[in-house]
Amino acid sequence: MKDMQASLEKLRTSAAEAALVRDLATEPKKRALYTTLADQLSKLADEVERAIEQQRGRAALKERTGSQPEP
Known part of the structure; x- marks a missing residue:
């Protein structure tokens, strides 16, 4: 779980850096590229965040029921 949290933080940081470069770009093509990036x-970070939340939910369910939930 800690590695997923670290990945999430890296993705959020990279997205913010790409947005900063986009905002500083003067060429339209470069601005478009960094907007897409x-x-x-950000979308990848959202997906990782959802996966973390799902794992936490499964772990909590397992803790309460004492059994392994289905994937």
Whole structure:
């Protein structure tokens, strides 16, 4: 779980850096490229965050019931 949290933080940081480069870019093509990159990194971070939440939910269910939930 800690490695997923670290990955989430890296993705969020990378998305913010891409957005910063986008905001500083003067060329339209470069601005478009970094807009796409920032958007994709944000989407990936959202997916990792959902996966973390699902794992936490499964772990909590397992703790309460004493059994392994189905994937």
